[in-house]
Every structure is written in structure tokens, then in C-alpha cells.
Amino acid sequence: MQDQNGVSRRRFLAAGGAAAGAAVGLAGGLSVSRPERVNAASSPASGAPAPFFSDIALVNGKIHTMDASNRVVTSVLIRDGRFYQVADKLSGVASNVRKIDLGGRTVLPGLVDTHNHIVLMGLRPGYHTPLENAYSIRDVQTTLAARRPVVPSGQWITTIGGFNPSQFTENRLPTLTELDAAVFDRPVYVQVGFAGPATTNTMGKAFFTSKGIPVGPDGSIASGNGLVGTSPTQLALYELRQMQTFDDQMRSTLDCMAYAATVGATTQLDQGAWPSLASCGAGDACGCGEEPIPCGSSPDDGAAHAEEYLMHLPLVTLHRQGKMTIRVRVNFLEFETDPTLPHLKARLNDTWPFFGSDMLRTGAIGEFTAYGAVTLPHPVWLEATTLVAQARWRNENHSIVPPDYQAIVEGWETVNQLYSITDLRWVLAHVPSITADYLARLKALGCGVNLSGFTYFSSGTGPPYRTVLDSGIRAAAGGDGMQIAPMNPFIHMYHATTGRNARGVVGNTGQQISRLEALRLYTSATAWFFDDEPLGTIEVGKYGDLVVLNDDYFSVPDEGLKQLRSVLTLVGGNAAYDAGVLH
Template identity: 25%
Template sequence: MTQTPTLILTDARIRTMDPARPFAEALAVCAGRLVAVGPAHEVEALAGPGTKTVRLGGRAVMPGLIDSHTHGLWGACRDLFEVYVGLSGSLRLLLDSIAARVAQTPPGEWIVAGPWRPFERPSLGAVPRALLDAIAPNHPVVVKDLSQHNMWLNSEGLRRIGFGPDSPAIPGGEIERDASGVPTGILIEAATAPVHPQIAPTAAQLSQAVLHMAGYFHAQGITGFKEPMAFAPELAAYAEADLAGTLNLHVGAHLTRFSAITGDWVPMEDIAALRARYRSPHLHTAFAKLFLDGVPVARTAAFCDPYPGTDPALHDPEAMLLVPPARLNADVTALDAAGLTVKMHAVGDRAIQAGLDAIEAARRANGASGLRHEIAHANFIRPQDLARFAALGAVAEMSPKLWFPNPVTPGQRAVLGDARAESCHPVRSLLDAGAEVIYGSDWPAAAPDANPWTGIAGMVTRADPAGLFAGHVGAEQAIALDRALPIFTVNGARALRLEQTTGALRPGLSADFIVLDAPLETLTAAELGAVQPRQTWFEGTQVFGA
């Protein structure tokens, strides 16, 4: 017998993402779960004396959206505590903004800013640290690049981390040096590892950041996300907020096994301890993270073919892999056996190939575990590898939003050439090959925001929905709205291992939904990219809107 609902929403255009009933007129909620979804007269008949019935006047309702790759606390800390001038911000604006923060900050305290763009490295001069020294002689300064993989420091910052002329080379990274061997201030990939402990937010700042992040995500219509690189401080902040009832998001946290940014392998026993210690009702910790390569703008993404302008005789794709294939195969096999879904950062086609090879090795060793391991970003895929995703039960994660023109596009084209840049994120080809695709903003890395609506609109058109940047990226890879929406809902729920909890609107699932002014199928691409949810609900409680 259906429970008497506490809430009924009716007179609505409901897109359920449930193939058995794609559309409905009303839904009913009790104890945070959906108890009915269907025609208005059937659902309204369930009302009892304590039921609140709300008529939406034809407004649209759909499941809450899921971002499968967003650094929630990084992004929130950027908004709250760092100097940020936007992906299109000029060097002059960046320097002026840092100077303004210097004037407000006690000497000796770190100043964190960004972004700078590696493809514009010549504009920083022969010794980039000097630009920062001129405005911040008494503060350590670090400027993150747009990918968050590389950094630019002043002299005081270099001194604080102990980098000087005698500093040894760092495997997996580079300390850029001038002609006399003195660090210039530019640190690439693993060379940034000593900086992170210096600028790590405090526990109090992380607690503040969780609240900021949750409010921001709810305003975007996001009810679930995956934190792609979690360590103990982030896990503690998420768990604390969840137990306090202030998180109100389904979170899947990928426990970092290896990252070039930190330069260390986290022991498997430590992964197991973190998994057990920090899981909570809405924080799910059966996930792991590996980095296989870097990013194109720094020429650290691993490609089978050389970068334009590179001597083919000097190109070694195997040397660009951060994890040797044999080690990678063994590690993914071990993580799979431990019941952990693995997300592998892989941007270049050689890294993606290596990631798929590792999943194949795990399948051979362990059989069908049921775990859907993920190739994170999956920007540039060899045509012969497209079919392997479905064959191996691997998931292609599309992130960040580089499938339509944006401030990063000119740099991508300059570094990769037009043909390779145009092949970015082959969503349609993956879907046609039967692959499961999920969405990630990768906020704040190479993403100005975590807005999923521009991601949806850009995926449908491969053009900038705001019209700020002309042209297309891979126009033939545009897909219809009905093919895009599962990527942001039901597929994301499966990636969270919560397909029996969220991602669709049907009886028994969590009442996670958003209210929109109009059905998405009635909107132009520009309107779709500009959607602002009217309300967001999580487990039957309204967490955003009037």
C-alpha cells in the first residue's frame, strides 16, 4: 500500500529519466522518497489530511543533476580565499589583483592567485618570479595555472619550499631554470608537490568551504557529485558536514592512490583506512584515483603522435606516462579486487589507451567485478579505442567543458594544432559505439564555474551557448538533448554506484529533483545554457529557491 505523502507536486511537466514512464504530471513524496509518479489525478488521489499539495502551473520538473568530476572544496576555497581573475583575465589584471591583496595581507603570509596560462608563457618574461617580486617582495606568492597542474612562484615562495640552484630534478615534473640554473619560478606537474602543504586550507576554512560549495551546487540544480581527488582533510570536512545535516548532496570521493601533483603513492592499507573512517550516509568512499598523464597546455599529456613542432625522433609517449603500464595494470587489478571504482586522469590518446589496457588486465585477472572504472577527461581518444569502452565496461568521463569554444580553445589549438583540437571529446562517437558517458565540470581546473547548463547546451551544439566565443569544436560530435540528459543524471547516478537511489524520478528513489520555469525541450541553445533552477530538492527537502 502506498504511503500517504507529505508533499505532492502536480500540474507539472515532469521528465522522469525513467524509460518505463518518461513523462508525468505529478509526484508524491514521503520520508524523503518518491512514493508515486504519474498522472495528476492518480497522484492527487493519494493526498491525506497532512499532505501539502503544490500546483506548479505547467513548470518543469526533472531529476537533480550529477557532476561526476568536480573539486568542490578547491573551487569553494578559490572563491572564498584566493585571488581569481577568471580564465580570460589579463596578465595586467592578475598582477594588479595580487598587488591589491598584498596591501591587505600581513607580510609573510602566503597569497594564492590565478590563473596563468602556460601557452602564454613568453609573456611572463625570462624570469617570471621577478614580476611577482616587484609587487610582493615580502610575501610568498603562488599563482596556479588554469589546469591547476602547474604553478608560478615568486622568490619568497621558492625560498619557503627550499628550491634553489642546487635543487635536484624532480621525476614527473620540472623546475624551470634560467641559464645559470636558478629557478625562474615556473613549476610543472610533480615539481609543485612541495607547495601544496604550504597553502593547504585549515580545517575551519574547509568547513566554511563545504557550506559555500553546497549552496552553489544547489543553486545550479546539482544534487550529487564526485570529488575526484580526496585526501583526509577533504574527507573529514565532507563527513562532518554530512553528519551535521548541512551537506545535502550525494558525494562519491575518489581516494587518491597516486597523483603527480603530490608525487606520492598512498599505501593500499591507508586507502582502506580512509575508506572505512570517513564514509557516512551521503559520503561514499569506495572509489580511487590515479593520474596517468598531464595536460596539453603544458605539453605533458601523453599522445601517441608528437606535438606539432616537436622532433618526431625525440617523441617518446611511454616516457610521458606517469605510471609505467606494468605498474598501472597491477594497480588497477588490485584496486578492482579491493572493490574500488578507479578514476584515471587520462587526457592524451596514449594515456587513454594505457588506462583501457589496465582495465582489460583487471578483467582478465579478476573476472567481471561489476565495477565500472572511469577514464577521466577522455579528451583525445584513438578511433580504434572507442569500441573498447563498451567492451570493457569502462566509462568515458567528459570533462572539463572544452567541447565548445571557450577561453582555453586558442591555447589548445596553438599547442595541438587544429585537427587534434577538433577531435576533443568525441561524445557522439562514444555513444554510437555503446559507451557509457558521464559529465564532469572539473571545476575549478580549466573551468570558470561548475554550471552544468552550459555543459549541456555546449554538448548539444558544440558552440558557446553564451555566444562569447565564435565557432565550434568538433561540430559533428553534437548530440541531441535526449542523448545528453542521461549523461548528467542516470549515468552520473550509476557512476556514484547509486542507481537504486537517485538519478531518476520513480517510486522508491530519493526525492532529488529540480523545478524549472520551462521544459528543456522548448528552449533554444542559448536559453538552455542560461537555465537557472527555480527550486532544488534533496531527499524531499527544499535546499534552494523560493
């Protein structure tokens, strides 16, 4: 197993001087070099060798273990990447242990997102800058301005998905003039969701119009639906993707993992991408560089499209180089139309589920099993589902409206008559409107559900958190970022506990859950979804993953949940993020 070291003492730049809702931006476009160990002290001024610390102890904290008894302790000791002691008083601590005084701060297990699209976020063209923590146009400007200093001249500052104008006080995108006020000497591109709308600044407008893409006087770029057809936004995204190199995507993937660490998300379960309608490789004249890299080389592609055979190359390369800073698990999205299912059959024959290292490994088939998943019930989907069961793979399916989950549950019951799935831990994802009777049927099949709060950006209605938890079915949370929802788990916990959407309007009446219940969905409830990996709680023998918060999760006002951030995130005892405030 390849040694994976965490990034030490890397800082992100907070958007200073903004109002309480100001975004936390990347540290001027964090560029991560080869990681260093957090437990290696800085070299003395004399140049003498730094002492090596084999263990790391965190003391004097409020450490919520999230174990079966919800123990809260003051100290933990991490050895060889795992929790070695979890107690109020550590014993037998040697001199070569680095101690960090938590100063009474709240500590949680590393947060686990069981459904998102982090690989796609890593493939964003330009210097992708998350706007999910911005709550006004002014916050957007502050975040983009904070990103600019390390973006080289001629390079783009971009935001593609993961936010929605509904979260801004103004309830609209920033204009060309407002973007120019934030950054005038770098092209800027900001896109909503799969396929827009989008907006750009003066430099960006000049580029897009030179490519024949219509841009309004206010910088606006018209949207499409992201699945079928071509729109000005998709054409703009296409042009940006053509300028990417493989090194760009490596850097962007590092940035993506670094951002995840600032919001405490230490493990991510990626759910794949729509297959690109074209692909580019060595020798192609598509501007994607000398190596075959995952880029959207079709003008019809939206933000959720990627070359399915190559999209994981940046992540795999970083893993080989020992540069991964958080844990990523990869599901394989199947969207096949051929009724003989050659692609799925090859996947089931030639790939192993839950195979890899502690940092990167494969997962299940999902979040689609075949093309028919969008037009259920469908014979191709049913045949694909039968093959997955026969191969004894785990399976995850996307569901949005009642006909989705009804057809899926009924189909799974049919397949279960042929090949038992009751021990395979199949998962129904999103479930914004699932009912108690279908939850009971899923539970009888040994299945679980993933709760995605993407409706936070719209009505805020669903998923039915209270109904799901009361049913007793296995459940965990996944934001479904990074196109239509945020990555930040604390935004989703705000939605789950208050029922409020991005406009502050209660839309999920009667389905609110407690903060402890919401936290369980990101911690102790998650191991079942990862074939019982040792994650999600702070217990002896589990991965040494934790997040030290800037405030107390259990006592901050409701609006304060959205402002929670990490001051120190450890993954396997190594710092994936360190704000430099603990000693």
C-alpha cells in the same frame, strides 16, 4: 544513519541590471546556518506553532522523469526523502501534505556530476565566488560586487579556478582598476586554473607586495604550471591559504554546496586532489589555525593540491552536524611513486568502497591509480592497477591524449587476464579524443567512460559525444570542475549539444548530441557509476531529488542553455536552494 536536513529559504543574489550574460552570484557570500526543513511552514505572526508537513507534493508542472520511457508528468509526491507517487494526478493526499504549485514550470531530476573536484572548491581560501557564469568584465564586476556585502572587513573575495578569460567578451582578466571599481574596500584575488595567471585589486596588491610577491601595475600576477615549481601565482595562493582557519573551510564548503544547488547539481562525485607537497597540523607555525586542517602549506602547491589525509575533514564534520545540503561521493586519488605501493595497499585494506550515508559516502580509486598514470605505460601503475582489481574495487583513470587511453585500455586488458574486472565497472575519464576501436575494447571489459567538456574553454574539440553514444558503452558526464572547467552542468550541455566553445566557435563538428541525450548523461545514465544508487530519475522509490528551472530546457534558444538556473532544488525532499518564487 544521521538525519540530513536541507537548507530552507536561502537565497542567492542575482547580478541585477547586467546584460543577458550576467553572472548569478552567491547571495552576498551566503553564510549557511543549521539547516531547516523545507516542509515546515513559516510560523504564523501570532507565534502559534507551525504545522508539520510530513510529505511534499509538487503539482501543475512539466516534470521530465527521465525514466526508460521518458515520461512527462504533472505531479510528484515525496515522502521520507523518496519519490512516493509520480503521476498526473496524485491519490490519497492527506491534509498534512505541503503542496507547491509549479505553475507549468519545467522540472528535471536532480543533476548528477560523475567527475569533478567539489572538495577542492570547498577548500578555497577567502570567500570563493564562482565566475563561470560571467561573460564580460562587466559581469565579473557585478558578481564580485554582489558578493561584497557579507564579506567581513579584512576578508578576501576570491575566485580560484572554474573559469577562463576566453569566456569573457574581452578575452582577458580584469585589471586592478576594474577590480577596484567593483570592490575597493576588500582585497580581491582572481586566479585562472591550477596556477594562474591571476589578478588582484589595490588592497590585494599591497598585501602581496608586502610578502615579496611581484604584482604588475595592472594587478597581474604571473602564472606557473601548477604541478612542478613555484610561480608568483602559487606564492599568492600559498599566502592566502596560510590565513585560513578550519571554520573558514567549513563555511566555504557550505557555500560550495549552496552554489551547486543553484545550478541543479544535487549529487557530486569528487575525484580527489594532488597530494600537497607539505602539510600543516596542530602546533605548526603555518598560520592554519589550531586544528589540523587541509591546506596547501607548500609554496609549490597549486589550486589542485591538498593534504590528502585531512582534505575531507570539513565535509565529514558538516555531515556529522547534519548540515550537508547536497550528496557527495568521494573517490581516492592515488599518486604513489614507491613501487611497493604502501599507501595504496593501506587504502585498499582499511577503507570500504561505496560506504556511508545517503548524503556522504566513499567511492572508488581514482582518478589516478599511481604516479605512473602521467607517464604511461609504467610498471608502478600496472602493479597498482592489479592490486585494485585483486581487491575488487572500482577504478577510474584520467586520460587526455591518445597514449593515455591506449596504454590504460591495454593495461586493463592485461590485468583482466589475472583478475576479472568485467563486473567492477571501471571508468576511463575525460576521453577527449578516444576512438571507436578503443571504445569497443573498453565495452568488452564491462567498463564505462566519463565525458568531460573542459575543452569548452579552449578549442572546444572533444570529447567525441556522438561516437561514444553510438558505441553503446556506459557513459555519463562530469565537468571536471573546479580548476579547469565550470561546475554548471548547463554550460557543459551547451557545449555537448552545439559543439561551440566559450568563444562561440564550433570546435566539435560532427560530435554534437541532442538535448535529451545530453540530459541523460547527467540523469538516467548516472546510477551505473554509483553502484546503482537510486538517483538520476524521478521514479517511485528513488531519492527525492529534483530541480525546478527558470525556463524550459528543451525549448530555450541555444544561448539560453547557459542561462538556466534553479528556482527550487530539492534533495531528499528538502530545499537545498529556494529562490522564493513558488508557493
